[in-house]
Amino acid sequence: MNIKQIEEKYFMRTYKRVNLVVKKAKGQFLWDENGKKYLDFFAGISVCNVGHCNDSVIKAAKEQLDSFAHISNLYYVPSQIKLGEELTKRIFPDGRVFFSNSGAEANECAIKLARKWGFLNSSENRNNKYEIICFRNSFHGRTLATLSATGQEKFHKFFRPLQEKFVFAEINDIESVKKFVSERTVAIMIEPIQGEGGLIPSEKMFLKELRTLCDKNDLLLIFDEIQCGMGRTGKFCAFENYDVRPDIVTLAKSLANGLPLGAVVASKKCAEIFVYGDHGSTFGGNPVSCAAALEVLNILNSRFLNDSLEVAKYLFLKLEDLKEKYSIIKDIRGFGLMLGVDLTINGSNIVDYCLDKGLIINCIHDTVLRLLPPLIITKSDVDFATRILDEALGYSSAAK
Ligand SMILES: Cc1ncc(COP(=O)(O)O)c(C=O)c1O
Numbered sequence: 001m002n003i004k005q006i007e008e009k010y011f012m013r014t015y016k017r018v019n020l021v022v023k024k025a026k027g028q029f030l031w032d033e034n035g036k037k038y039l040d041f042f043a044g045i046s047v048c049n050v051g052h053c054n055d056s057v058i059k060a061a062k063e064q065l066d067s068f069a070h071i072s073n074l075y076y077v078p079s080q081i082k083l084g085e086e087l088t089k090r091i092f093p094d095g096r097v098f099f100s101n102s103g104a105e106a107n108e109c110a111i112k113l114a115r116k117w118g119f120l121n122s123s124e125n126r127n128n129k130y131e132i133i134c135f136r137n138s139f140h141g142r143t144l145a146t147l148s149a150t151g152q153e154k155f156h157k158f159f160r161p162l163q164e165k166f167v168f169a170e171i172n173d174i175e176s177v178k179k180f181v182s183e184r185t186v187a188i189m190i191e192p193i194q195g196e197g198g199l200i201p202s203e204k205m206f207l208k209e210l211r212t213l214c215d216k217n218d219l220l221l222i223f224d225e226i227q228c229g230m231g232r233t234g235k236f237c238a239f240e241n242y243d244v245r246p247d248i249v250t251l252a253k254s255l256a257n258g259l260p261l262g263a264v265v266a267s268k269k270c271a272e273i274f275v276y277g278d279h280g281s282t283f284g285g286n287p288v289s290c291a292a293a294l295e296v297l298n299i300l301n302s303r304f305l306n307d308s309l310e311v312a313k314y315l316f317l318k319l320e321d322l323k324e325k326y327s328i329i330k331d332i333r334g335f336g337l338m339l340g341v342d343l344t345i346n347g348s349n350i351v352d353y354c355l356d357k358g359l360i361i362n363c364i365h366d367t368v369l370r371l372l373p374p375l376i377i378t379k380s381d382v383d384f385a386t387r388i389l390d391e392a393l394g395y396s397s398a399a400k
Contacts, residue, residue, distance in 0.1 A: 018355065025052035028374045028381055030360065040360045041373040041385055046195070046227050046338070049254035050299045051376045057257050057295045064291035071287065073280065079291040086297050088265055090236055091249055096271035098264045099285025103226035103252035104141025106262035109279055110189070110222050110248050111145050113266060116273050117220055118186035131165045131184040132222075133177055137197030138168075140189070140224055149189060152197070171200060174209040181213065187220040187248075188213070192238040195227035198368045199333055199340025207244040214247070220270060221246040226262075230254040231300045231375050233336035234309030241335065257296050261289035308375040311382060312336045315371070318386040326393045328400065337377070341369040341389075345396060353392040359385050 001009065003021055021033045028051060030038045043049060050057065064079055071077055084097045100106045111132065118129030134140070136151040147155055148163035156162060165184070169176040171194065188210055194200040214221040223246040228238040230251060235241055237249060247270050252262035262284070266273070316332065319341060323329040331342040343350075347363035354361050362370045369389075373381070 018360075020355065020360075027051040027053075028377050036358065038355070038358045038360050039377075039381055039384055041371050041377075042360050042362050043254070043372050043374045044258065045253065045362075046230075046232060046372040047253045048258050049230055049232065049375045050257050050296055051374045052258070054257060054295075054299070056299070057292045060295040061259065061288050061292040064288045067287075069286075069288055070283070072282070073285065077285065077287050077290070079287045079294060080285040083290040083294045083297070084285075086294060087251075087263060090297070091265045092267040092271070094268040094271075095266050097266075098274070098279060099290070100252070100262035100264070100281055101260045101283050101286070101289075102141075102262050103224075103250065104143045104146045104262075105281065105284065106226065106250040106252050106264050107140045107146045107149065107189075107224060108143055109264045110224075110250050111149065112279060113248060113264070113270060113273050114187035114189075114220050114222065116278065117270055120273065121186075121218065129184055129186050131167060131180075131182070132186060133180045133188045134166050134168055135171045135190055135194070135197075136168045137171065137194055137200065138189075138191055138224075139194070139196035140191075171197075172203045172206045174206060174213070177210065177213060181217055181219070185217065185219055187222055189222040189224060191224045191226075191228060192242060193228040193233070193335050193338055195338070195370075196364060198342070198365050199338065199370060201333065201335050202242070204242050204244075207239070207242045211244050211246075220248060222248040222250070224250050226250055226252045227372075228335070228338055230296070231305050231308065232338045232372070234305050234312060236300060236305070238335065255296065256289040256293040259286070259289040259292045261286065261293055304375070308377075309336060311377055311379060312339075314379050315339065315377075315382045315386070318382055319389075322386065322390060322393060325390070326397050328393065328397050334371075337371070337373055337375055339371045340364075341371070343367045343369065345400060349399075350389070350392040350396055353395065354388050357388045357391070359388045361385075361389075 023033050024031045088097045122129040134149045138151040140146040140149040145163045149166045151168040167180045247267045249265045255261045319332045328344050346366050347369050351363045
């Protein structure tokens, strides 16, 4: 059996795999088993932000692997502790961090933090504040609590009863949020730019209003930066574009550029909520992942981020040109190198055409092409990608 047949026979049918067997990856490129080269405009869903097989990230991970792969969080792990310091200093210099393995686990931890905040701040009953306001179209993960916090019915359908108590407001509609605020509310949880939901950015005023609402009602503001953070928008965290500071930030995906790692960084206000025994993880903050992540932080300096933002602007303009040319493009939206091309038609043929021509993109909600390239792409990569997209859109428009 070949690799595809083995997958077909033995794997639970949870993934719809693209017809591509990757043999090697470097920088912004992939090669398949036949040696065909692809330009990667997806980065493993916003994971390999500093490029596949980045030399210094690999060196750091290998060095750590040569020393030890795992000890346990019962002991001091130098790479993890250095990363904790660096990451916390970047986000909340007087805050604290907890490391997990994945995005869903980071959000679980944030939800638990909010629950305990509610417990500590509730009146006599001591457990009557637990409600978290989330948003329609959001995505926060696949564990039961993060699934329950996800505002998309298609993910809930078979898995009821869901965790209590998450309610769903509309992004960019402050009145819809205010309606849900009650004495039971503990937090508001939002992706500053919705990823899986269709590349929908929050408006600046809206995030500011959320901050004010939280301050007024003593609620925690949680930003899920798992997809939009780590430099994707030209800033280390997407919220830096908004002039709004949350109380808790969750990160994962590209934190270790392809090795599993998640983090919750809490501001001073809620940094002391957890005490010994409240939370933990065997693998969370794995030494190898943390060594890699330290190197990722080194790479993501302001010069690197500014360069990637320049290329992002160039890509946005090129996409705007395509929008002028093809009426099947309804909207171009997003931030930095997190862009969506919203179509009036199903985008799957466009994704297939691009793959055939050596460009990897993705499509969500049937009609939104999602572009999440590594942050190291160049203007000539943008020229290549938009030329292929131009052809694909041309064929699709003609076939319409
Ligand atoms: C915004 C956001 N939050 C959470 C998650 C869940 O992360 P993970 O798949 O690492 O559990 C994702 C994954 O796509 C995400 O995009």
